Amino acid sequence: MGKFSGKVIEAFAATGIGDAKRLGGELRRLRLMSGLTQHQLAIRMSVQQAAISKIEKGGEVFLSTVQRYVEGLGASLRVxxxxxxxxxxxxxxxxxxxxxxxxxxxxxxxxxGDDLFKSQRDVVLSIKPEYSTKILDGRKTVELRRRFPVSAPSGAIAYIYASAPIKAMVGIAEIRDVFKLPVEQIWNEFQTSAYIGRDKFDRYFEGLREGYALVFEGVRTFSRPLPLSELREKFGFEPPQSFLYAKRDLRKALRDEPAIVSH
Incomplete structure (x- = not known):
């Protein structure tokens, strides 16, 4: 791996010829800093050396090409x-x-690009009731996601929001591990613990080569579900489509036990 392994390179939108040339020059600078020749990078990208030269001279470059270029340097692209x-x-x-x-x-x-998990943050996961109930009773220990910060630290807290028709915050779990894997490997390793059938699994990950598996432990059911109407009134809460970081006062109330919220 190059000097940029594990780093994130910020890209900008090229709107004209000048921007494209500047982008090519910046990519070339990063390649030189990483110690790679055009030939070596071409091998990593499985292209001809002439293609690398064209990119660095400011030729028309697609976002997917920039992503492959920086990944060839051992870095990652985030937009x-x-x-x-x-x-x-x-x-x-x-x-x-x-x-x-x-x-x-x-x-x-x-x-x-991969989301970066913020330290000292809790997340709210929106989960269908057919799965949230299985998480709370211990049958489902792995939650699958199309996108999630792979850098989430072990022990991060996930608050479980059961979507329609329940529409309530129902429990809490610790995230022991987050795995980013090829979709087929996720199926092979977690099909049982994720408690999902093959048809639903394929529909969920349709169009993706990789996905995320969240391994739960320390699951706890709230003493009473917190309905969406109450969450909206007290915290201005709106359920996420997938996940979002919980607001500070909501985190404090849920960590202390939901009975406190009703006071």
């Missing part, structure tokens, strides 16, 4: 959408969740 914090979409998220903010008070939402 984020940045919104002003006063934008309607940003307000919708920041009212209910602690989200990552960058420079100039921007809300950052990841689009491409």
């Amino acid at each position: 984020d959408a940045r919104f002003p914090q006063d934008a309607p979409l940003a307000l919708k998220f920041t009212e209910a969740f602690d989200v990552e903010c960058g420079d100039d008070d921007q809300l950052i939402l990841p689009i491409l």
Whole structure:
């Protein structure tokens, strides 16, 4: 692996010829810093050396090509959408969740690349009742995701929100491990513990080569489910489509035991 193994390289959108040339020059600089020749990188990318030369001279480059280029350096590519914090979409998220903010008070939402798990954060997972009940009774010990921060530390807390028709926060689990694996390997290793049939599994991961498996332990059912109406009233909570970081006051109330919330 090169000097950039495990690093994340930030890319920008090339909107004109000047930007494309600048991107090519920056990629070349990174290659030289990594100690690779064009020939060596071409071998890693399974392309001709002429293709590397074209990229670095500012030729037309697709995002997928940039991704393969930086991965050939031993790095990874992450693309984020940045919104002003006063934008309607940003307000919708920041009212209910602690989200990552960058420079100039921007809300950052990841689009491409592995999410980076924030330290000292808890997450809310939205799970269908057919699966959440199995998690709480101990039958389902692995939750599958199309996307999740593989860097989540062992012991991170996941709050389980059971989606419609229950629409309530029902329990808590510790995330022991997060695995990013080829989809077929996920099926071979976790089909039983994930408690899912092959047809539903294939539909869920359709179009993906890799997925994520979250291994749970320390599962605990709340003394009473917290309905969505109450979560909205007390915390401005809106259920995530997949997962989001829980807002600070919601985390504190749920960690202390949901009975406190009703006081």
